[in-house]
Amino acid sequence: MEDNSGHWSSDDDFYDRAYDDVECESQERDDESETSWSNAESVSCKVIRKESLLAAQKHDLQRMMELLSLKEHHARSVLIHYRWDVDKVSTVFVEKGKERLYAEAGVSVVDSNNLRLDGVFILKINEGQSRRITCMAHKCYSICDEGNIRNLVSARDPQLAEKFDRFLLESYIEDNKLVKWCPSVPHCGNAVRVENDEYCEVECVCGLQFCFSCSSEAHSPCSCLMWELWVRKCKDQSGAIDWITKNTRSCPKCHKSVLKNGGCNLVKCICGQPFCWLCGAVSGKENTHSTGHQCGRYKIEHREETEPALKELSRYTHYYNHYKAHVDSLKDEEKLKEKLEQKMATLESRELETKDFSWVSNGFYRLTRLRKILLHSYAFAYFMFGDELFKDEMSSQEKTIKQNLFEDQQQQLETNVERLSMFLEEQFAKYPKNRILELRTKVITLSAVTDKLCKKLYDCIENELLGPLQQATHIIAPYRSKGVERASELPAKPEATKDEEGTNYEGH
Secondary structure: OEOOOOOEOHHHHHHHHHHHHOOHHHHHHHHHOOOOOOOOOOOOOEEEOHHHHHHHHHHHHHHHHHHHOOOHHHHHHHHHHOOOOHHHHHHHHHHHOHHHHHHHHOOOOOOOOOOOOOHHHHHHHHOOOOOOOEOOOOOOOOEOOHHHHHHHHHHHOHHHHHHHHHHHHHHHHHOOOOEEEOOOOOOOOOEEEOOOOOOOEEEOOOOOEEEOOOOOEOOOOOOHHHHHHHHHHHHHOOOHHHHHHHHEEEOOOOOOEEEOOOOOOEEEOOOOOEEEOOOOOEOOOOOHHHHOOOOOOOOOOOOOOOOHHHHHHHHHHHHHHHHHHHHHHHHHHHHHHHHHHHHHHHHHHOOOOOOOOHHHHHHHHHHHHHHHHHHHHHHHHHHHOOOOOOOOOOOHHHHHHHHHHHHHHHHHHHHHHHHHHHHHOOOHHHOOHHHHHHHHHHHHHHHHHHHHHHHHHHHHHHHHHHHHHOOOOOOOOOOOOOOOEEOEEOOOOOOOOOOOOOOOOOOO
16 A cells, blocks of 8 residues: 555565565566567467468378378378377377278278269258268268369369368368367457367467367366356346345345445445445455455355355355456456556656566556456356365365365465556556656566466466366366467468369358
């Protein structure tokens, strides 16, 4: 907190204590490199546009053709069967041999030129099932030669042949476990390819961040199943009871419902009792954060008269309210971006020794990134410590220990994220030079602190919570200090505009 004299109060001795735990190299890295750091880590995912799709497919086809001495259409059939996993094909080839590889993929290296036009071809192409059309002969499961199919169909309907070619080209995305269409709405027309990890979060060049595994919004530290269940639960909670739950709180003194009509989370009932809007606890008349108030921990009520359904509603309400509070804060802070740009412009116009104020934009990026992690952490906690997914996986004592461990990490991160938000909201554009330098140091250092705390939170989840349970369905995307990885564009080779068999691309 800043007092009226313009100096930092003694409460900020917190920073002297907290920052001692931050590695020196981490601070020096953030201090010395003030360029935009959202993409500073090694980039391993690529954006595939319609102009580069053919080049991407050609690259993998060429590798397969050279490995197995196959023609292009045979190589494509093999790769489609193995979901365009070249390494998987190589492994099967080494372990099982070429003949077994071909048999499993339904590929016959003996070309057949005696195909005749069949209505099944037309039907499958129209239904989008033309990528692997099998032979119609009895007990023959070989994949028909796509070149022959194209020639037959083209003689009857050139437009249908073009559709067939487009499906073959787009199979690189549709059948490839390492490539996904960007789920943007309206669709940006791009696809994203990762190197070797389906459980990651990526950012398309259109700006959308999404989970590569389930194509929903980036949701770590929730697993895909947790996030799916949370979204469904939030949608199902409707009607008058849900409205009351979301919009009112019960006064801890007179138990009347209170509706908040302002932004402050310190509210006062008509009976005169002030209390915390987030947790419902009795509070003083001062702002709750200035008194060191913390309410992020879920506390189980042991009243025997409380019905199980009411307990569950209370539990859901706790996590939902904290989740929603961070959602709302994120929306407000996204509006802060324009104000920060104006502040940086003002600073740049002043006669200051440095013109690099990227610590402001870096701090803002860190803030919004960690705010998203925090809001998802409450959805994670709801399922992690409830009975819906892990009822038989942990004893009551184990659950309590793990919950306390998690909440310790969560609360430390949350406290420091709120401090970072407070710093960035300051009217620092007209501060004197020494106060700007002071604030710069605090933002940079606090960014390092929150980064370390977030790493600890993810380590706790992966090693202490989910790890011992051996839940293969609850894998989470790893934490990246530099934020969600933004894909770089895959270049389209100028000569790769039309393949040797006449395939053209018309777009998704």
